[in-house]
Amino acid sequence: MSMENALPISHRQRLWLYALGGLVMLFxxxxxxxxxxxxxxxxxxxxxxxxxWSLRWYESYFGSLEWRDATVVSVKVAxxxxxxxxxxxxxxxxxxxxRTLRMTGLINALLTASLIIPVILVGIGTFFLYARIGxxxxxxxxxxxxxxxxxxLVVLTVLSGLxxxxxxxxxxxxxxxxxxxxxxxxxxxxxxxFSIVSGALFAxxxxxxxxxxxxxxxxxxxxxxxxxxxxxxRDQIDPxxxxxxxxxxxxxxxxxxxxxxxxxxx
Amino acid sequence: xxxxxASLDRAVxxxxxxxxxxxxxxxxxxxxxxxxLLSPGLFLVFAVIIVPIGWLFWLSLFDESGQLSAxxxxxxxxxxxxxxxxxxxxxxxxxxxxxxxxxxxxLAYMLSQLPRRAASICLIFVILPFWTxxxxxxxxxxxxxxxxxxxxxxxxxxxxxxxxxxxxxNFAGVVIGMTHIMLPFLVLPLYASMKTIDVDCxxxxxxxxxxxxxxxxxxxxxxxxxGLASGLVIVFVLCLGFFVTPALMGGGKVIMWAMRMEQxxxxxxxxxxxxxLGVVLLAxxxxxxxxxxxxxxxxxxxxxxxx
Numbered sequence: 001m002s003m004e005n006a007l008p009i010s011h012r013q014r015l016w017l018y019a020l021g022g023l024v025m026l027f028x029x030x031x032x033x034x035x036x037x038x039x040x041x042x043x044x045x046x047x048x049x050x051x052x053w054s055l056r057w058y059e060s061y062f063g064s065l066e067w068r069d070a071t072v073v074s075v076k077v078a079x080x081x082x083x084x085x086x087x088x089x090x091x092x093x094x095x096x097x098x099r100t101l102r103m104t105g106l107i108n109a110l111l112t113a114s115l116i117i118p119v120i121l122v123g124i125g126t127f128f129l130y131a132r133i134g135x136x137x138x139x140x141x142x143x144x145x146x147x148x149x150x151x152x153l154v155v156l157t158v159l160s161g162l163x164x165x166x167x168x169x170x171x172x173x174x175x176x177x178x179x180x181x182x183x184x185x186x187x188x189x190x191x192x193x194f195s196i197v198s199g200a201l202f203a204x205x206x207x208x209x210x211x212x213x214x215x216x217x218x219x220x221x222x223x224x225x226x227x228x229x230x231x232x233x234r235d236q237i238d239p240x241x242x243x244x245x246x247x248x249x250x251x252x253x254x255x256x257x258x259x260x261x262x263x264x265x266x
Numbered sequence: 267x268x269x270x271x272a273s274l275d276r277a278v279x280x281x282x283x284x285x286x287x288x289x290x291x292x293x294x295x296x297x298x299x300x301x302x303l304l305s306p307g308l309f310l311v312f313a314v315i316i317v318p319i320g321w322l323f324w325l326s327l328f329d330e331s332g333q334l335s336a337x338x339x340x341x342x343x344x345x346x347x348x349x350x351x352x353x354x355x356x357x358x359x360x361x362x363x364x365x366x367x368x369x370x371x372x373l374a375y376m377l378s379q380l381p382r383r384a385a386s387i388c389l390i391f392v393i394l395p396f397w398t399x400x401x402x403x404x405x406x407x408x409x410x411x412x413x414x415x416x417x418x419x420x421x422x423x424x425x426x427x428x429x430x431x432x433x434x435x436n437f438a439g440v441v442i443g444m445t446h447i448m449l450p451f452l453v454l455p456l457y458a459s460m461k462t463i464d465v466d467c468x469x470x471x472x473x474x475x476x477x478x479x480x481x482x483x484x485x486x487x488x489x490x491x492x493g494l495a496s497g498l499v500i501v502f503v504l505c506l507g508f509f510v511t512p513a514l515m516g517g518g519k520v521i522m523w524a525m526r527m528e529q530x531x532x533x534x535x536x537x538x539x540x541x542x543l544g545v546v547l548l549a550x551x552x553x554x555x556x557x558x559x560x561x562x563x564x565x566x567x568x569x570x571x572x573x
Contacts, residue, residue, distance in 0.1 A: 007379075007465065007468055007469060007472065007478075007481075009478050013478065017372060017375065017376050018376060020372040020373075020376070021372055021373045021376030021388070024372065024449075025388060027369065028392060028395050028449060028450075029391050031403055031446065032398060032402070034409065034410065034416065035405065035409065038409065046409050046414070046416075047419065048419075087306075088310065091306065092304050092306075094303055095300040095303040098296075098300050100293070100297050101301065101304075107308070110316075111307055111308065111311060113311060114311070114315060116551060116552075116555060117315060117548060117551070118506070118507025118524065118551060119509070120509045120524035120528065120544070120547075121322070121547065121548055122318070122319075124318075124322065124528075124531050124540060125314075125315070125318025125319050125322050126318055128318055128321065129313075129314070129321065144313070144314060147310055148310050148314040148315060151307055151310070151311070205397060208399075209399035209401070211399075211509075212509050216532075226399065229401050229405075230401060233401070233514050237408055237409060237412065241405055242405075242409070245401075245402040245405055245406070248398070248399050249398055249402060252394065252397045252398050252399070253394065256393065256397055
């Protein structure tokens with residue numbers, strides 16, 4: 001047992017705290033666990049634990065053209081969002097970190113605005129704007145809107161990477177004759193690449209899970225997976241959604257572990 | 267200052283004056299370069315956030331006949347249905363925030379007291395839901411809480427209740443679902459701030475004879491308040507504008523602010539009224555966050571950068 005927190009209070013005296021904390025952790029994780037288990041149920045009744053097991057809800061997910069199309073749209077949008085948001089976010093973080101500009105506070109606030117501005121307002125506003133310029137129900141429109149949602153996470157992640165990196169190294173490279181870009185790509189980027197990859201993963205997951213803005217600006221051929229799920233949930237509780245949810249949970253776990261792994265590599 | 271160094275200074279001075287121009291030009295070029303790096307991101311934020319919201323604000327100032335008026339805002343005080351929406355929204359926001367404190371504080375406290383390894387394993391239970399789709403989690407709660415859901419089935423099988431409890435499609439369902447979604451937003455900043463509390467302060471208290479309870483309430487708790495405040499504000503603000511869970515779990519009975527905006531614009535195509543709702547929501551959000559920043563000197567959005 002480590003000594004870092006060693007207060008003269010025994011673990012036994014703390015049992016009530018561990019019990020309480022454990023219950024809250026159960027509250028946090030139970031819904032996901034229940035959904036994963038129920039997605040393998042053999043019956044269309046939502047019973048727990050399921051009486052029999054089957055893969056029918058996965059078959060119903062992968063066999064349905066509508067769900068498949070929506071998934072493809074979401075994957076496409078999320079990949080493009082991750083690329084665009086990572087490029088723009090890394091560039092912005094680099095500029096903020098350089099501190100040569102005044103009003104860094106304002107710039108920061110603008111770039112991270114989408115974290116605090118009620119997303120319903122962004123959804124309605126974006127729909128309204130897109131209606132004028134014909135971007136509703138297009139992949140381009142979705143990628144632009146999702147990029148703005150994912151940008152803050154890239155900026156914050158890369159910025160924290162840059163803060164633990166000594167910019168003098170890049171200065172040395174430049175004073176030795178490297179150009180601005182080759183200094184960045186050969187000296188700085190290899191050292192902050194883990195933050196960049198984490199940022200990209202966060203942008204991907206933000207786009208893939210985004211509901212509210214997609215609800216307004218996607219439709220028809222570009223209906224995203226989350227929009228279709230939302231509409232399906234408004235009608236009835238179809239166990240197919242348990243299978244889709246399980247896939248989304250697994251995706252979150254995989255991406256988070258990847259981000260953790262890359263984060264450690266620093 | 268010695269004579270020698272003074273004369274040296276004077277000798278350097280003309281050079282400095284000569285250099286100043288080119289140094290300034292260099293600094294300007296540098297600033298332009300940095301602005302160029304920022305501009306694509308800033309442009310998108312302007313295009314997708316600032317311009318549409320500004321436009322909606324402009325729209326909210328005109329009534330249905332196109333006359334400049336405050337009709338869209340006056341409605342909020344006159345129509346009972348709007349007042350009910352605000353009351354519901356604040357009731358949900360206060361209840362959820364309160365529930366998050368009751369559940370989140372003990373968890374964050376436990377995490378902060380555990381050894382590093384154990385804490386990082388337990389943190390997975392907070393971070394995984396944080397990054398799981400809101401839709402997935404709302405669906406899960408629907409399955410658990412609905413009339414023929416898990417909780418009701420279990421309780422009826424055990425004979426605890428004869429009739430299914432109304433847990434989903436009402437206020438209780440919305441509060442439970444939203445508490446689950448908001449909890450990580452409280453726990454993460456609270457845990458981060460608890461980790462910065464110096465254990466030596468607590469140890470000193472105990473050495474001087476304070477009981478564990480007194481040490482907690484007189485030393486630890488006051489020191490954890492800024493982190494708690496940060497979590498509280500962010501949870502409350504997110505609750506005010508939350509859409510997905512109330513829309514799916516409210517059963518059409520719990521109409522919150524964001525749902526009202528969606529209905530007004532999508533269902534009734536009344537853009538002026540919907541926009542006015544949005545403007546007030548944004549103003550309240552920014553006012554609360556601004557007040558927080560002014561009082562505590564830190565940003566409430568730290569939850570996203572500390573991970």
